[in-house]
Amino acid sequence: MKMEKPRELAQWLKEEGSGLFMAGEMCNEIEFNGKSLLDLAADIARGLGLPVAATGNTMRGLRERGIERVGRLMAAEVGAFMRSGWGDPITAERPSTLLLLGYSPGVARRLVTAVTDARTAVLGPAYVEEATCSLPDLSVKAWGQYLDELAQAVKQGA
Amino acid sequence: MADRLVNLGGSQVNISKVARDPRGVEDLLAEAIGEDWQENRFLQFDERLFPYADALDMAEWDGFLLERYPPLYPSLQRECTDCPLGPCSLGVGRCGLGLDTYQARLSLRRACRGCVTQIADSRELVDYALRNFGPDHPISMGQQQDRSDYTAIGVLTGQHVSCLGELNIALSYAEGQMAKLFASSYTVTTGAAALEGTVFHAGSLLMLAQDAAEFVKMSCLGFTNAADKNLEDLIEYPTATTQAGMGGLEAGKPVIAFVGDSVLAAHETVGLLLHQGLAEKVEVGGVGPAGHDIIRFYEQGRLLAPMTQAAKFLHTGLADVVVASNGCLTLDLVGETARTGSRLIWVSPQPLGDLPDRTDDPAEDTAADLLNGAQGAVIRLPQKAAEVAVKVATGLKREGTHLPGEAAIKNEAGRCRDDCDACFRECPNSLPIGTALRSIAGGEPDAFNRVEEGCFFCHRCQEVCPENIPLLDIIAATLKRRAPQDRFIIRAGRGPTSRSESSSYAFGSMWGNCPGKAYIAGCGDAKYLGDLSWIARELVSRNCLVWVAGCAAAEVGRYYDSEEDKHLYQLYTAEAQPRNLMNCGGCTAHAHMLDESQKYSRTGSAISHYANLSETAERMYNLFPQALIIWGALPERMYTIAAAFARVGVPVIVGPSSAFSWDRYLVANKWDWQHWFVHETWGGRKRFIEPTPKHLIVPVETKEEAVTLFSTMTMRATDLRDSRQIRLETYTEFNEKFFGGFPDDIQFYISSDWELPLRYKGKLLKYLADSKGWETQRMKILKARHPDGRMLTLDELAKDYSARTMHVTYIPRLISQVPEGGEVNK
Numbered sequence: 001m002k003m004e005k006p007r008e009l010a011q012w013l014k015e016e017g018s019g020l021f022m023a024g025e026m027c028n029e030i031e032f033n034g035k036s037l038l039d040l041a042a043d044i045a046r047g048l049g050l051p052v053a054a055t056g057n058t059m060r061g062l063r064e065r066g067i068e069r070v071g072r073l074m075a076a077e078v079g080a081f082m083r084s085g086w087g088d089p090i091t092a093e094r095p096s097t098l099l100l101l102g103y104s105p106g107v108a109r110r111l112v113t114a115v116t117d118a119r120t121a122v123l124g125p126a127y128v129e130e131a132t133c134s135l136p137d138l139s140v141k142a143w144g145q146y147l148d149e150l151a152q153a154v155k156q157g158a
Numbered sequence: 159m160a161d162r163l164v165n166l167g168g169s170q171v172n173i174s175k176v177a178r179d180p181r182g183v184e185d186l187l188a189e190a191i192g193e194d195w196q197e198n199r200f201l202q203f204d205e206r207l208f209p210y211a212d213a214l215d216m217a218e219w220d221g222f223l224l225e226r227y228p229p230l231y232p233s234l235q236r237e238c239t240d241c242p243l244g245p246c247s248l249g250v251g252r253c254g255l256g257l258d259t260y261q262a263r264l265s266l267r268r269a270c271r272g273c274v275t276q277i278a279d280s281r282e283l284v285d286y287a288l289r290n291f292g293p294d295h296p297i298s299m300g301q302q303q304d305r306s307d308y309t310a311i312g313v314l315t316g317q318h319v320s321c322l323g324e325l326n327i328a329l330s331y332a333e334g335q336m337a338k339l340f341a342s343s344y345t346v347t348t349g350a351a352a353l354e355g356t357v358f359h360a361g362s363l364l365m366l367a368q369d370a371a372e373f374v375k376m377s378c379l380g381f382t383n384a385a386d387k388n389l390e391d392l393i394e395y396p397t398a399t400t401q402a403g404m405g406g407l408e409a410g411k412p413v414i415a416f417v418g419d420s421v422l423a424a425h426e427t428v429g430l431l432l433h434q435g436l437a438e439k440v441e442v443g444g445v446g447p448a449g450h451d452i453i454r455f456y457e458q459g460r461l462l463a464p465m466t467q468a469a470k471f472l473h474t475g476l477a478d479v480v481v482a483s484n485g486c487l488t489l490d491l492v493g494e495t496a497r498t499g500s501r502l503i504w505v506s507p508q509p510l511g512d513l514p515d516r517t518d519d520p521a522e523d524t525a526a527d528l529l530n531g532a533q534g535a536v537i538r539l540p541q542k543a544a545e546v547a548v549k550v551a552t553g554l555k556r557e558g559t560h561l562p563g564e565a566a567i568k569n570e571a572g573r574c575r576d577d578c579d580a581c582f583r584e585c586p587n588s589l590p591i592g593t594a595l596r597s598i599a600g601g602e603p604d605a606f607n608r609v610e611e612g613c614f615f616c617h618r619c620q621e622v623c624p625e626n627i628p629l630l631d632i633i634a635a636t637l638k639r640r641a642p643q644d645r646f647i648i649r650a651g652r653g654p655t656s657r658s659e660s661s662s663y664a665f666g667s668m669w670g671n672c673p674g675k676a677y678i679a680g681c682g683d684a685k686y687l688g689d690l691s692w693i694a695r696e697l698v699s700r701n702c703l704v705w706v707a708g709c710a711a712a713e714v715g716r717y718y719d720s721e722e723d724k725h726l727y728q729l730y731t732a733e734a735q736p737r738n739l740m741n742c743g744g745c746t747a748h749a750h751m752l753d754e755s756q757k758y759s760r761t762g763s764a765i766s767h768y769a770n771l772s773e774t775a776e777r778m779y780n781l782f783p784q785a786l787i788i789w790g791a792l793p794e795r796m797y798t799i800a801a802a803f804a805r806v807g808v809p810v811i812v813g814p815s816s817a818f819s820w821d822r823y824l825v826a827n828k829w830d831w832q833h834w835f836v837h838e839t840w841g842g843r844k845r846f847i848e849p850t851p852k853h854l855i856v857p858v859e860t861k862e863e864a865v866t867l868f869s870t871m872t873m874r875a876t877d878l879r880d881s882r883q884i885r886l887e888t889y890t891e892f893n894e895k896f897f898g899g900f901p902d903d904i905q906f907y908i909s910s911d912w913e914l915p916l917r918y919k920g921k922l923l924k925y926l927a928d929s930k931g932w933e934t935q936r937m938k939i940l941k942a943r944h945p946d947g948r949m950l951t952l953d954e955l956a957k958d959y960s961a962r963t964m965h966v967t968y969i970p971r972l973i974s975q976v977p978e979g980g981e982v983n984k
């Protein structure tokens with residue numbers, strides 16, 4: 001499902017059950033006019049009240065941004081944990097929805113197709129048709145604006 | 159079939175009872191048993207031999223690995239078109255093929271492609287050697303090796319090879335096996351895990367083929383061989399004086415660049431240049447494996463670029479003559495040389511584009527045509543290819559460049575659209591291409607440097623650019639501008655490791671002073687220039703013994719210490735001891751890393767290696783603290799190399815982000831504690847253990863993740879106390895440094911307070927108490943939490959959840975058959 005509007009996506013995310021936010025290394029690499037992708041990741045996860053799986057080197061930065069329910073995982077581990085009963089203390093329940101931000105489109109496609117029995121939302125700048133829902137193709141600038149609006153929307157309760 | 163009995167100490171071994179069908183290989187097996195078996199092991203265990211092994215012969219071991227680390231497949235391709243019944247959308251195909259099995263088929267095909275290019279290269283070398291030296295020509299892995307030293311050939315076939323004729327038989331076996339595997343990749347319909355066992359087998363065959371190539375290179379072509387040296391000569395062997403990088407090329411001299419696997423034409427070319435007194439007048443360099451090979455026999459040779467940079471290098475036009483063969487990576491040689499005006503000589507036995515086959519023409523005629531403007535030629539005889547290459551290089555006048563200058567680049571950059579970034583979305587390394595272009599347009603001419611350094615020239619960005627901006631030209635022009643500064647010093651490859659050298663490492667590393675052996679491989683940096691040298695330095699400076707081979711072997715040398723005025727290879731010595739950095743050589747030298755590692759199963763546990771992969775691998779997995787980091791992997795060959803290492807129990811970490819496109823990970827769940835157990839060798843009791851190694855083949859995003867994971871991947875359930883302590887120390891240090899805290903799974907790896915690293919002991923005890931609920935008192939652990947929730951004393955924990963220093967096994971037939979207090983019945 002292609003989510004053209006941040007508000008629509010915020011609504012969808014709010015309605016999802018137990019979720020896990022995955023923040024990948026690209027969060028450390030992208031800046032939009034003074035705001036980093038990691039800032040936005042932290043804002044969105046906080047707005048949704050989700051625990052965060054910090055993959056790549058995002059752990060320290062997320063803690064510095066005040067995210068408390070955060071644990072370090074490797075991205076490929078999520079698929080392994082999901083198929084065999086979960087267990088990671090980051091969240092007691094096996095997540096029913098995964099939100100991915102900070103992965104290249106190629107990596108995101110692989111991560112979402114490696115998990116079964118879960119819904120997935122990819123918040124990258126390219127449409128990922130294998131995900132349950134995804135942003136459309138966006139320029140870097142438009143992507144930053146989209147995520148900014150999404151962060152606002154989830155903060156306001158969509 | 160009559161029984162054949164072999165005397166072994168006071169016992170007799172009936173060959174037909176230890177090998178399924180020994181017909182035709184009885185002498186081989188009798189020799190292996192008589193010379194390499196130990197009576198004790200024969201009496202205690204159900205010892206077997208698997209000469210010229212099929213993939214399924216290893217099922218007892220492969221099956222264990224794949225149960226512990228089940229394949230996880232991202233399934234991007236869900237439609238099968240493998241047979242006329244299709245296409246079938248999976249689910250389940252009309253032939254019964256399931257989605258996972260289809261993914262395993264794709265995995266096997268990838269592994270076969272990786273293996274078959276190496277086998278083809280090895281075949282070229284072996285045939286050349288047979289023609290020039292004859293089948294009786296002796297071959298050796300070095301004077302300091304004895305016949306009990308390991309090679310992949312001995313492990314898979316049972317054959318100790320000592321001449322070219324025997325090598326030919328071993329390689330023929332690999333060729334036959336490859337045909338079977340390739341067939342399986344189209345016919346097997348159920349059983350993904352079993353099919354992944356055949357992927358492992360492709361890896362083992364690749365190692366065999368690499369060994370075959372190395373035998374020829376060292377025994378017939380004069381390559382470096384450390385196992386020909388005395389121990390005391392190895393510390394600086396070969397000396398760290400080799401120029402690497404494009405900046406080493408001397409301006410004004412013609413350049414012959416060799417690309418691909420086959421080193422024969424390079425060997426002939428160097429011989430010719432030396433013979434004609436032209437060595438000072440012509441630069442001879444290599445890209446990828448060819449470069450690593452050249453510097454093992456020619457001190458003036460240049461190692462120009464790794465395979466990740468090969469296409470980009472060709473696009474610069476820095477080479478006057480490109481001599482190319484099949485290799486690990488398919489390159490657009492015809493297109494690139496047409497663009498640059500470099501002359502192309504193709505030496506492999508397959509056609510290439512429209513290039514004419516000039517193998518039977520006189521060298522003078524072909525050279526004259528190339529000098530007069532012909533783009534290239536196929537010349538399948540290495541000697542003739544060398545003649546033509548030298549004539550063309552010394553006679554060619556090339557002027558100008560097809561690449562855009564600064565003003566033209568700025569002009570092109572001005573067309574980039576602010577509302578697009580299709581290139582960024584498509585780039586596998588997520589390089590900020592559009593942003594950099596717009597910065598160039600805004601007056602920052604160096605803005606593209608970061609893109610160029612991280613680019614491996616996959617062409618995707620240019621293909622999707624709606625404005626048709628010549629991005630590849632801009633990238634290559636940026637590289638050409640950087641080329642003069644691209645220079646660093648490395649140590650050329652050394653070849654194999656002798657038994658005495660390995661034994662001295664075994665003794666020198668077991669006192670808690672070495673976190674483990676790190677193997678580093680890969681096709682070159684793939685996102686950030688310098689990642690590989692950073693990884694190597696982090697590990698070697700923490701006392702790991704670091705082995706490198708393939709394209710990564712040069713790239714690790716990029717690190718420069720300005721205070722010492724030295725590059726990494728000049729900072730660390732090169733013998734098999736902790737805190738050393740050893741370059742084994744080019745792509746075929748990956749086999750030396752594994753051959754060396756396999757020695758310990760025999761040295762330490764008296765496990766014969768002949769035709770005995772399962773036991774060898776089990777012992778390696780059980781005991782030896784080692785892991786492989788593959789960084790910047792591009793071609794299928796790395797996929798297959800990873801399979802080879804994984805199969806013998808060496809866990810593999812692969813990165814950075816492009817590693818996710820391998821589309822098969824062998825990963826486990828460390829939190830599922832009942833998944834992790836062993837059997838005691840004596841009695842067979844099941845024991846639960848900590849989850850280690852956590853994964854078998856796993857992708858990571860960053861170099862920091864790679865080294866941190868490495869520090870747990872080297873832990874083994876049977877670790878000695880002091881060895882565990884230094885591994886815990888490295889794991890804790892990396893976690894704190896890169897991620898700002900202690901690892902959330904460290905409790906799994908601690909079974910006594912003596913294992914706690916001294917510098918973290920107080921803090922770790924507090925962490926265990928506060929976060930994991932352990933009972934501690936001052937500097938002691940009183941009670942630890944079993945993963946099932948019970949609080950246990952350390953003695954109870956050792957009985958219930960540990961196998962420290964124990965003799966354990968994963969293979970049922972290796973549970974001792976001696977009844978308690980009873981007699982051996984054989």
Ligand code: SF4
Binds near residue numbers: 584587612613615617
């Ligand atoms: S050619 Fe280089 S910059 Fe372009 S998409 Fe490929 S890796 Fe990225």
Ligand code: SF4
Binds near residue numbers: 624
């Ligand atoms: S695809 Fe072309 S136009 Fe679009 S951002 Fe990249 S370089 Fe600019």
